Amino acid sequence: MAEPQEQSKSALKKAEKQAKMAAAKAEKAAKTATLPVVGGAAKKGGDSKEIIGITVSKETDFPQWYQELVIKAELVEYYSEEKEHVEGFAPELAWVTKAAHLTEKLAEEEVLQILELYAGVYEQLLAVPVVRGRKTENEKFAGGYWTSTCEAYIPTNGRGIQGATSHALGQNFSKMFDIIVEDPEKKGDKIHVWQNSWGLSTRVIGVMVMLHGDDKGLVLPPRVSKIQAIIIPVGITAKMSPEDKDTHMKRVDEIRASLKSAKVRVDVDSREGYTPGFKFADWEMKGVPLRLEFGPKDAANSVVSYARRDTGAKGAIPIDELVTQVPALLQTIQQDLYNKADEAYKSHRLQLTEWEKVVPALDSRNVVLIPFCEEPPCEERIKEMTKSEHGGEVGPDGRQLPSMGMKSLCIPFEQPQGLVQGETKCLNPECGKLAKSWTMFGRSY
Ligand SMILES: [Zn+2]
Incomplete structure (x- = not known):
């Protein structure tokens, strides 16, 4: 069960696939031309032009930086060891688990326990801060009941990236396949089980690399x-x-x-x-x-x-x-890495109440929290309406602006103040419906 609605795999996977070719090309270029070298060093006694550094800076050419880093820090083996993946799942999905429960409450408890484990992998181990929340209808696991998620942020390009998801499948599949158990309360009665599903992918490594790495290479917590x-x-x-x-x-x-x-x-x-x-x-x-x-x-x-x-x-x-x-x-060092990333995430998570400020905020590499009606058609419109007309142009910092529209990242469990139920309107000016929550949107992987 791959997630068909998830469009975010492509960027990372593409980078990994192209990494080897790009790095070889860059090395060749570095040898034949007099490229400025960042973080490089020459081998003693050998060819003085032998470059082990990255040839571009993270700030000015993030995609190329990432591709070279994956090769030069010898990360490729992590990615190539994933051949034996679960049939039907995306190759990057490393661990997949399912469970069945008697009641909705027990199932929900587990969904959140698993999410907390995943958030812990990011925050405690990888020093990557995440925002915990629920996916909107548009972004949840197709066919499931609801999806919980933890969302990370890459300051270099201002994009959100889904860290890990933990899904409540509800009784949808148990009814479809008639998966039943005896009701322990009422003898003779049958219950369709409540199912959960969750998975953690090797994307965790990519997020960590992109977040902490610098012009000298990898920075490991x-x-x-x-x-x-x-x-x-x-x-x-x-x-x-x-x-x-x-x-x-x-x-x-x-x-x-x-x-x-x-x-x-x-x-x-x-x-x-x-x-x-x-x-x-x-x-x-x-x-x-x-x-x-x-x-x-x-x-x-x-x-x-x-x-x-x-x-x-x-x-x-x-x-x-x-x-x-x-x-x-x-x-x-572990704590400082986390604090630095947390500060960057917090200062680039803007709570907005004016629609006009949304696209400029995205162009300045922020993610945004806006009052949102949570309706799927409205989310589709928001994606269309936030495609930047400045896409492809060079921004004030000398880098190209993306044109990509924003999508919802999650409805954070920790809701900020300021939304009055039954009063505050959805921020989409075409919508007019009442807002149900502060929802986090952003350009994303
Ligand atoms: Zn709306």
């Missing part, structure tokens, strides 16, 4: 990063005696072991023949949250130098405090 801290030995010169080098590397290994004992997922980059600068850029591209540098100077001061991937902030930690300070720093 510590909780989901396979390697949380990478130790890079520095200052090891040809002049160093083999004994001194050996002693230094032993201390590096002690640092690794103590961090491992503190449950930090840590590794050492002891590759020979690469400059520290190359290694820095390489691990930045892969998004490892914390870089730890250890050189003879650090050893003399009994400290380890660090650099945060998310902010670039640098500092030093005394070796005997590593086991407490590194986990604390990883926690701070």
